[in-house]
Amino acid sequence: MTASPPAIETRELRKVYGGRAVVDGLSIGVQPGEVFGFLGPNGAGKSTTLKMLLGLVLPTSGELRVLGGSPSSPAVRARLGFLPEQFRFQTWMTGHEFLRFHGRLAGLSAAELRTRIPGVLEEVGLGARGGEVLGGYSKGMLQRVGLAGAILARPALVFLDEPTSALDPIGRVEVREIIERLRGAGVSVFLNSHLLSEVEQVCDRVAFVKAGRVLLQGSMRDLMGGVLPLDVRVDELRPGLLDALSRLGELRHTDTNTPGRADIELWLQHEDAIPAAAQAVLDSGARLYALTPRRPDLETLFLDLIEDTPEAQRSAPAPEAARA
């Protein structure tokens, strides 16, 4: 049995507009079933990259393979789903008609669409609204129906460009659940989002781009240096507690300025050490008020990287941080 090819593979991809390289030697890889976050400030070249990956814009140079082939091949295109950031729909169509239209374009049979359309409408939370015209949909509903269109033909790779920009917090959680279900079904997801907390929660790996180049890419854990900060709050530092905790990880900070409270920041190598940290607190006789593992903070990393001086970027071109 041959292994599936990478969902996306680019090597030294370049796009020049008017003599200026807006994508400049971009190399990324997305594996089958992986949720990949593509991050960068405005004008970094994300949309241009997305258009090249979808076969809508031709690269000036470099290599590009999507699902093992060229995105301009109809066989590859038939296996791609796409939710654009600026969705424009035919306002006179109903949700059902819109999906039937897209489903037929994607080659689904009428019989298949009869069961598939209610299924995807349900999945995106529009179960009862498919009979209404799109002109009467709210922005969030339009984004949901667009997502339904992107997953309708059971793609192997889905591109989602800011998929929750019009959604309320409940809608965002629902989209996250849809992305997780797609991953569970072995579908790869390429996610463009400015919502770093969202990216942090759902992505297996991320790439940061700036000025058309990858500054850093890797798994969330690799990018954060493989550590898990743990905040521990106790009533007081009993004898032996700090020693016991320091055997589990690196003690980064202790704050005893507030009477009746001591805060400890402990950096662990793995979450498996969390129960032992709780046990160390209890064994010391201290009262435990909080034990909070902190998710790697993508926003801090993003700002550090993006705000780096141009000189720093020139001296360290596109490091490939720990490709998982």
Ligand SMILES: Nc1ncnc2c1ncn2[C@@H]1O[C@H](COP(=O)(O)OP(=O)(O)OP(=O)(O)O)[C@@H](O)[C@H]1O
């Ligand atoms: N068709 C085009 N012709 C000329 N320049 C273009 C074209 N498309 C994009 N650009 C330029 O390329 C640069 C990168 O644009 P792109 O839209 O890819 O960035 P982005 O990272 O998606 O930004 P945003 O987060 O604001 O959507 C910008 O400076 C833009 O003006």
